Amino acid sequence: MRSPKAAITVRRSREEVQRLWGDPAYRPEYLADADATITFVDAPGDRGTEIHVELQGGTPLAKAKDDLRRFKQHVETGLIVRSDGTPEGERAERKIKQRPAQPMPEPELQQVGA
Amino acid sequence: MRANVWSGRNTVHVENVPDPKILNDRDAIVRITSTAICGSDLHLYDGYVPTMKRGDILGHEFMGEVVEVGRGVGNLAVGDRVVVPFPIACGDCWACQHELYSVCENSNPNAGMAEKIFGHATAGIFGYSHLTGGYAGGQAEYARVPFADVGPIKIEDDLTDEQVLFLSDIFPTGFMGAEFCEIRGGEVIAVFGAGPVGQFAIASAVMLGAEQVIAIDHYPYRLEMARNRAGATATIDASADPDVVEQLKEMTGGRGPDAVIDAAGMEATHGHGLLNAVERVWQGTRMETDRGPALRDAIMACRPAGIVSVIGVYGGFMDKFPTGAFMNKGLTLKSGQCHAQRYLRRLYDHIRNGDIDPSFVVTHRLPLDEAPNGYETFKHKQDECMKVVLNP
Numbered sequence: 001m002r003s004p005k006a007a008i009t010v011r012r013s014r015e016e017v018q019r020l021w022g023d024p025a026y027r028p029e030y031l032a033d034a035d036a037t038i039t040f041v042d043a044p045g046d047r048g049t050e051i052h053v054e055l056q057g058g059t060p061l062a063k064a065k066d067d068l069r070r071f072k073q074h075v076e077t078g079l080i081v082r083s084d085g086t087p088e089g090e091r092a093e094r095k096i097k098q099r100p101a102q103p104m105p106e107p108e109l110q111q112v113g114a
Numbered sequence: 115m116r117a118n119v120w121s122g123r124n125t126v127h128v129e130n131v132p133d134p135k136i137l138n139d140r141d142a143i144v145r146i147t148s149t150a151i152c153g154s155d156l157h158l159y160d161g162y163v164p165t166m167k168r169g170d171i172l173g174h175e176f177m178g179e180v181v182e183v184g185r186g187v188g189n190l191a192v193g194d195r196v197v198v199p200f201p202i203a204c205g206d207c208w209a210c211q212h213e214l215y216s217v218c219e220n221s222n223p224n225a226g227m228a229e230k231i232f233g234h235a236t237a238g239i240f241g242y243s244h245l246t247g248g249y250a251g252g253q254a255e256y257a258r259v260p261f262a263d264v265g266p267i268k269i270e271d272d273l274t275d276e277q278v279l280f281l282s283d284i285f286p287t288g289f290m291g292a293e294f295c296e297i298r299g300g301e302v303i304a305v306f307g308a309g310p311v312g313q314f315a316i317a318s319a320v321m322l323g324a325e326q327v328i329a330i331d332h333y334p335y336r337l338e339m340a341r342n343r344a345g346a347t348a349t350i351d352a353s354a355d356p357d358v359v360e361q362l363k364e365m366t367g368g369r370g371p372d373a374v375i376d377a378a379g380m381e382a383t384h385g386h387g388l389l390n391a392v393e394r395v396w397q398g399t400r401m402e403t404d405r406g407p408a409l410r411d412a413i414m415a416c417r418p419a420g421i422v423s424v425i426g427v428y429g430g431f432m433d434k435f436p437t438g439a440f441m442n443k444g445l446t447l448k449s450g451q452c453h454a455q456r457y458l459r460r461l462y463d464h465i466r467n468g469d470i471d472p473s474f475v476v477t478h479r480l481p482l483d484e485a486p487n488g489y490e491t492f493k494h495k496q497d498e499c500m501k502v503v504l505n506p
Contacts, residue, residue, distance in 0.1 A: 011208050047208055065226060073220045076206045078186070081260070082137045083238065085167070085248015086223040095227050100169030101241065101248045102117060103134040103258065 003054055004061040008068040010075050011048040014040050020075055021051075028067035034059045062092035087112040116506065117171045117254035118485040123161035124493075126172065128483045134250065134258035139186035142262030144196060148275035149176035149252045151485070151492050151502045152283060153309050154427045157380065158243060159489055163429050165227060165244040174200035174240040175282040176252025177275060180266075187263045196266035198259055199454035200283045202238035202249065205264035216451035221261065222247045231430075236451065253485055255506040267458040271466055276473035276503060278465060280314070285461055285472050287425050287452040288314025288377065294423035294448040295373035297322040304328045304362055304371035304415065305346070306408040307378030307426055308336040310475045310501045313344045315375045315425065317470055320345035328365060330358055335498040343474045362415040370417035378408035379426025406432040413439050424449035475501040482506040 010017050018040050020026040031038070035056040043050045051071075053064050069090045073081050080089035085098040087108075104112070117131045134143055152175055157163050159172075177197040180190050190196065202222075203215035210218050218237035222228060225235030228245050238260070241251015250257065259266060269278050288311050295303055303319045305312050308331035319327045325347075329340035332353035340346040350361050363370055412422050413436045422445055440447065464470050477500040480488050488502040 009208070011206070011211070062226060069225055072207075073204075077140070077204045077220050077261075079138045079140060081204075081220055081223045081238070083223050083248045083260075084250045084258075085170075085244045087137065090223045090225060092226065095224065098165075098167055098224075098244050098248055100119070100167050101244065101250045102119065102169055102171045103132040103250060105132045109135060 003056060004059070004064075005055070006053045006061060006065050006068055007050055008072050009043050009047055009050050010072045012075055014042055014049045017049040017051065017075070021071070026071060026074055028071050030063045031067045034064065036064065060092070066090050066092055082112075115255035116482055117250070118173065118482065118504075119168075120158060120166055120170045120172055121168050124159060126159065126486050126489055128485055131171065131254070134256050136182060136184045137258065138260060139184040140261050140263055141184045142180050142187050142190055142259045142266070143182040144176070144178045144198060144257050144259055144266075145181045146176050146178040146252055146255060146257060146506050148178070148279050149173050149254075149482075149504050149506065150279060150282075151253070151488050151504070153311065154242070154379075155489070156493055157427060157429060159493065162380065163243045163245070164231070165224075167244060167248075170241065170243070170248075171250040171254050172241045173251035173253030174242055175279065175284070176240075176257060177269070177279050177282060178257075181256070183262065189263050190266065190268070195269045197269060197278050197281045197458075198240070198252065198257070198266045199281070199286070199458060200239055200242075201265075201451060201454055202240065202247065202260050203264055203455055204261050210264070213453055213456040215453040215455040224248055239451070253482065253504060255482070265455060267462060269462075273465065274473065276476050277471055278462070279503065280310075280472040280475070281454075281458055281461055281465075283452065283454065284310045284475075285314045286454040286457040287311050288316075289318040289457055289461060290450070290452045291315040291375045291377060291423045291425035292318035292322055292324075295319065295322075295324075295375065295421050297324050297373075299323040300325045301372040302326040302328065302366050302369075303373050303375065304330060304412075305340075305375045305377055306330045306358075306412055307376070308333070308340040308346075308349075309377065311425060312336075312375075312377035313340060313475050313500075314472070315377050316340055316344040316346050319375075321464070321469065328362065328371065333495055336500065339474070339500065358411050359415045366417070370415050370420065372417055373421040373423060374412040374416045375423045376408045376412045376426045379424075380406075380428050406434065410434065410436055413445060416443070416445055418443040419445070421446045421448060425452070427451075476503055478502040480504055
């Protein structure tokens, strides 16, 4: 069986993407400690950099994908995208336990760190 | 605040919910002055779109006054009057940089969910299921607008809400459908569906220089509006004669229209014959989620080497796609949720110049608390309903 893989393209140069990947402010929380091989490749055209992740040892793929998407959002937009249904930003656990798409009451706001 | 929430198939309620707060630096909060019910809200209402949750605030066509801005929003100030386009777009990703806002790569925090159904995630959309992000919608007193530095357009003229509200969705959506047709002058364009989006597709095709525009629907009052207000040169009442393909060929000297716009999507109900009888059964069992008579007829009717432009909404899978006609006639198929941000300035200028007054589609005005009645009236096309505007 081939090992689980994930990839994302970030619209920044390879040098910058590699630098930010190691920056504590951007560092993916899950992949940083996971048993994974990460490679950075120049994307064709004006598309920036491809990040390829190959996971070893039963690391859940969904969590790796969350990390990649959050990293891309953070680098490209300066923030982690939050909705009412997914207030912490993209997370595998939230997919099956969505909040209703309506604003959060005050205690819940604090819980999700908004 | 008061908000219109989905509470199960064919049920909405206006309830008290918490007020929205700024969650990110690029957010703004808008106090809503006008909001509309869209044909695509009916797909959510009907339960044809997966990933709806009880308590979801509906609505993606809205405008109002900015009451709060995050630190990262430099272009808007408290007190500004804005129309908010329905796709949420970051402005920074490759798609946004190429003005493909409805497929923004960053604005959907449920990307993993959407990838399973569409292969890729598309942009976040206000009040439009969790597949497009799980964002609260605009059928409410207030809304949080993410990436407010990219989406909203400031309204600085003395125009009424109803004249500019439809910049949020249906006017740019209709316009994009017409733009897909590559009109250079002299064309015949057919438009399936004379609902609000169809009306704007017709009006836009006329503005872009089409010589003839044929509107197709099964409600005579909608065809009347298409002819008298949107500028259609001919109409086909599919309720009187459902063989639309033959009628279109006849009306175009056997050629078929140069381009066909599907502004009906899975709402289309005009189909006839065995295929459509089979389809009704499949729909009943939900083995097929997208009814397809408009798209099939569009492909069959379009002239060889013509363009089929799909702006009506589909959400799942369709059976019996006429692959043979599509391939052998050499058709081009273009589609998408509207990249609304791309068209805002241009269409706002058309309204300011008096080229078009989009308020002609409004037939019903209700207070927000009467949203449930608005949905029923619109769904069942009661009282010649075309467009319902709600005022919070």
